[in-house]
Amino acid sequence: MSPVTPAHRDTDVLVLGSGLAGLRAAHAAAAAPHLSVTVASPSNAPSGSSFTNRNNALGIQRPGKHDRDDFCREVLALARPGFVNPHLVRIMAEDAEARFAELEEMGLDFRRNDSGDLALFPGCGSRIPRAAIFDDLAHAHACFTQRAEQAGALFLPGFTVLGLAMDNARCVGAWGMHEGRPAAIRARTVIMAVGGPAPLFALNVSGRANPGYGHAILARAGTRMVNTGFLQFMWYTRDRQFRSPAALLSPGNRIHPDSGTPVTAEQAVGSELEALRSARALHCPAFFGQPQSKLDALLRDARHHDGFARIETPRGMEEVGLMAHAGNGGAVTDEHGATSVPGLFAVGECAASMHGANRMGGCMVLATQVFGHRAGIMAAQEAASTALCSQSRFREACADAKKTAQPSKAEAAEWAGLQKEMTRLATFPDLKTEKPELTDFPDQLRDVAHSSGPELSLAATAMLLAADRKGRTDQPFYL
Ligand SMILES: Cc1cc2nc3c(=O)[nH]c(=O)nc-3n(C[C@H](O)[C@H](O)[C@H](O)COP(=O)(O)OP(=O)(O)OC[C@H]3O[C@@H](n4cnc5c(N)ncnc54)[C@H](O)[C@@H]3O)c2cc1C
Incomplete structure (x- = not known):
């Protein structure tokens, strides 16, 4: 070379x-x-x-x-x-x-x-x-x-x-x-x-x-x-094994919420379940704005405080989280x-x-x-x-x-306020409820930033861009 x-x-x-x-x-x-x-x-x-x-x-x-x-x-x-x-x-x-x-x-x-x-x-x-x-x-x-x-x-x-x-x-x-x-x-x-x-x-x-x-x-x-x-997110187990929502939400499988009673996939989705599952089986990442995105939304909303949903399947309890794959x-x-x-x-x-x-x-x-x-x-x-x-x-x-890359004083101050919001956005940009403890985004950022100001600042900017919903605020998130 x-x-x-x-x-x-x-x-x-x-x-x-x-x-x-x-x-x-x-x-x-x-x-x-x-x-x-x-x-x-x-x-x-x-x-x-x-x-x-x-x-x-x-x-x-x-x-x-x-x-x-x-x-x-x-x-x-x-x-x-x-x-x-x-x-x-x-x-x-x-x-x-x-x-x-x-x-x-x-x-x-x-x-x-x-x-x-x-x-x-x-x-x-x-x-x-x-x-x-x-x-x-x-x-x-x-x-x-x-x-x-x-x-x-x-x-x-x-x-x-x-x-x-x-x-x-x-x-x-x-x-x-x-x-x-x-x-x-x-x-x-x-x-x-x-x-x-x-x-x-x-x-x-x-x-x-x-x-x-x-x-x-x-x-x-x-x-x-x-x-x-528009990032692609996919469902993986903690040890990074891919799981399709089409399989996770097979009839009879039970979604265990953070609190409350488990429900079967058909109870949660209703009569559309089979049609949505067969459409969802055609792609690995969650898609934006498609009917079958309902299944991803269902799993998203069923996640526990640690960011992982629990689905009871014939082969045992599956714990799956939404992981960023590509932009x-x-x-x-x-x-x-x-x-x-x-x-x-x-x-x-x-x-x-x-x-x-x-x-x-x-x-x-x-x-x-x-x-x-x-x-x-x-x-x-x-x-x-x-x-x-x-x-x-x-x-x-x-x-x-x-100079542009260094966080300014104003940015640094803003950063403190944004951190909580970004923690929320880090796992998925439209969680219905505030669960600041849900992700380890600050740890992730520390990895990104380890020593220098510009890296911290660039990571923060990139994070905000990834969560960008400018001009689309009238829409719910696309799931
Ligand atoms: C698990 C997985 C499976 C995938 N499967 C497919 C697939 O089957 N088909 C498909 O089309 N796509 C797939 N993708 C997406 C695809 O692999 C990537 O989008 C694509 O390879 C990106 O290529 P790239 O060259 O743009 O970036 P990368 O391959 O990510 O390369 C980026 C390069 O930039 C360097 N770099 C980064 N930051 C800096 C910096 N600040 N300064 C200097 N250098 C820097 C990195 O070290 C690296 O060399 C998959 C992605 C993943 C994660």
């Missing part, structure tokens, strides 16, 4: 994050001649939900020419009540075959059926078997890293971005911590690929080495954001991954507009490849015709960004 020395802090294209999105973007950018591309992230080891997720496998939607229209229809139907850009959905459908072919060429370990053909599965929210699954994420990480490196990308491990440097409303680099010391990287263009906000939540199942405050960094740079409140919001991007901020691109789970409130299973991995590729190309093109900002202006830009 080609390291960037700590002294070498200028680059043409800076990629922040080394998950599927960052490495795909780095590969595309590094293919441009005569440009330096630097991938900066906390670690060179597999990281993020891409390479360290608990399933050790990922599904990717693979629409072909014959079913592009169906794919777009399905994705758009799931999007409400979130924002989606149909143009980007179409682009995902059109670019999917080419990006998928590259993954096969790279040697990813795709599941095959007995005859050796690619095995295809319906992704969450779809009835059509069009998603392929690859196993062994460490192997996938090695393939992606090797390919980006062969294309000429340089790697700067040990770097955690804390802010974007802005000069005349243009992004001109990033600052953060490199192996415990403040560091800044000047760049002609920057690609944010730092993943989503799920790690902010006390109960989460996301991958390693993502503090979860990418949304806050983007928002503080003035990037237009959307869908930040469907982030920076609004165009078909090249460009954000509303000149010089700044966003890809992967910190980007938005190609999924709405609900995302079809396999669409995030597809988006990392389609828009990672496109953003890498465009960031390189733009870098080729953009000058680096001067050293003196860059120093000023970094100083300004640091």
Whole structure:
């Protein structure tokens, strides 16, 4: 792996994050001649939900020419009540075959059926078997890293971005911590690929080495954001075994409330139970605004003080909690991954507009490849015709960004008041009753923040963005 020395802090294209999105973007950018591309992230080891997720496998939607229209229809139907850009959905459908072919060429370990053909599965929210699954994420990480490196990308491990440097409303680099010391990287263009906000939540199942405050960094740079409140949550046991509400609420199973008498699923739901269960069986995360979301709401409201619901099933008492899995919001991007901020691109789970409130299973991995590729190309093109900002202006830009990231006195005071509210929001943003003791969000935040002011402040901002219900206050939460 080609390291960037700590002294070498200028680059043409800076990629922040080394998950599927960052490495795909780095590969595309590094293919441009005569440009330096630097991938900066906390670690060179597999990281993020891409390479360290608990399933050790990922599904990717693979629409072909014959079913592009169906794919777009399905994705758009799931999007409400979130924002989606149909143009980007179409682009995902059109670019999917080419990006998928590259993954096969790279040697990813795709599941095959007995005859050796690619095995295809319906992704969450779809009835059509069009998603392929690859196993062994460490192997996938090695393939992606090797390919980006062969294309000429340089790697700067040990770097955690804390802010974007802005000069005349243009992004001109990033600052953060490199192996415990403040560091800044000047760049002609920057690609944010730092993943989503799920790690902010006390109960989460996301991958390693993502503090979860990418949304806050983007928002503080003035990037237009959307869908930040639409996170995917799933029901897991305490030892992180997935449980579907469709199975948990089988007829005869009994919900044990915090206090009072247990009720059977059919008593709690009534005659709709079977229809709702069969709709709910089609997807793992709770969906927003769909009839079957009633089942998630029922479990949500049945949770005890520790955040876990108790369901009595034929195999014993199941204790399940709602765990943050992935986000469907982030920076609004165009078909090249460009954000509303000149010089700044966003890809992967910190980007938005190609999924709405609900995302079809396999669409995030597809988006990392389609828009990672496109953003890498465009960031390189733009870098080729953009000058680096001067050293003196860059120093000023970094100083300004640091000031923005430090919690101000007012913020710190507000934080004290918000903490209680955020504790409530941490497990789920619309608990009917105040149960401040319900989550260990302050502990989670301590993990996120451990030593520094900016991290605490970014985590708080990201938390608020994740709980964002701006403009939607007239609606109950979407379950
Ligand atoms: C258990 C699980 C299963 C999933 N299954 C599927 C699936 O089957 N199909 C699907 O489409 N999606 C799935 N997802 C979602 C999908 O895996 C992720 O959304 C996707 O991999 C995100 O890729 P990414 O590159 O954007 O971010 P990540 O893979 O999370 O990578 C983020 C990168 O940014 C780095 N980083 C973070 N913060 C900073 C910072 N401040 N400074 C510098 N670097 C930083 C991290 O270290 C990491 O390298 C799943 C998610 C989970 C948790």
